[in-house]
Amino acid sequence: MDWDKLRIFHAVADAGSLTHAGEVLHLSQSAVSRQVRALEESLNSTLFHRHARGLILTEQGELLFDATRSITKRLDAAAARIRDSEEEVFGELRVTTTIGFGSLWLAPRLSNLYATYPDLNIDLMLEERVLDLPMREADVAIRMKEPSQADLVRKRLMSVQMRLYASRAYLEKKPAPETMEDLRDHRLICQNTTSEQVSAGAMLVRELLSYELPNLLTVNNYFGCLQAVHHGLGIGILPDYVAIDEPGLVRVLPEVESNDVPVFLAYPEELRQSKRIAAFRDFVVTEINAQRKKAQMRENA
Known part of the structure; x- marks a missing residue:
């Protein structure tokens, strides 16, 4: 199966439009259309329902899109590992955590990370939903419970109440x-x-x-x-x-508090040697230690 045609199909399925896919791929709409049509002919199957509002995947198209999405994630992981073979820390790092922790604790501290690694670009995804790290929905996560997947590297950072x-x-x-x-x-x-x-x-x-x-x-x-x-x-x-x-x-009411909430940092096993993740992990640990010292000084004051 022609990978170029699959790549173009994936872009069309992701964008839901020949025109938008063409803009992403820097191809004309007619060129994108020809490649999709040729792929459908080679598979002897219709991949899209076409209507005035755009394109909708058929059942066969959904099956193929699941496959190309998985391949794309694997390629992204491989590219990340190749980039991490360099000594410098640069490129995109996709970080996911909860809205509260991300907006109240992490985001205000990112200037310290950028000061050390100005070429690192953080894509901060704040949501309560647990993203699938092995499927590369994100590179690294800070979670309010221990991750359940077996193929993740995990580090307990602290406890919250x-x-x-x-x-x-x-x-x-x-x-x-x-x-x-x-x-x-x-x-x-x-x-x-x-x-x-x-x-x-x-x-x-x-x-x-x-x-x-x-x-x-x-x-x-x-x-x-x-x-x-x-x-x-x-x-x-x-x-x-x-x-x-x-x-x-x-x-107020200092006797009232919740049980301990463990906070974990986790990332896929395949990114264990990632210099970007190592830089982010060390940054988070340093900031947590600094906050602990700040809390102790306030208690002793």
Whole structure:
């Protein structure tokens, strides 16, 4: 089977349009169309349904697209390993983590990584869905639980706990609660128990809601919760790493906290020798150690 035709088919299937695929491939629409038609003739099968709004894969087209997608990921992995054979750290590194950790902890620190490796380009994918690292949906992940796949290299980075925080300005207007029952005099800011989050966080939310709190604000990620707390809307459930970097936050009801949430860094076994991943891993470990020292200094002050 002609790889050039498969490559063009893959681009068309991915774009859903001959025109858009041609722009990606730097080919004319007619040239792309001829190659797709020739591939269909060689397979004696129709790969696309054609209509005014674009192209839709047939059942046979879906089968072929699954195959070309797998091949493309393998080629990307091979190209990454070849690039990593060089001494310099450069090129794209696709990093996935949760919205909360990525926006509140990782993104603000990336300037330190770029200062050391200015030719490294980070593609930061923030979502609660666990991307498939062996299938190269991402190069490296920071996850709030130990990865289950056997063909991953994993490193435990730290533990996180969900705790209750309020802004100093808010507590100047309303006295801090001294008991769980006192929370009824405040608005609780938290993630809804039905939203995607670590189980320890959801358990803490359910425990607090069992006190039948009359005022509630739910947000589907911790970044939104933090903004609401900053603006004095109430008392929020936030990961403890946020408070270390936010001097304007005050912990309330210090006996209330979630179970430990383990944080892992993981990447495919085939990228074990990747210099880009090694640079990113060392950067994350360095930043975590620096934050620990900052927290200890604050406790001893």
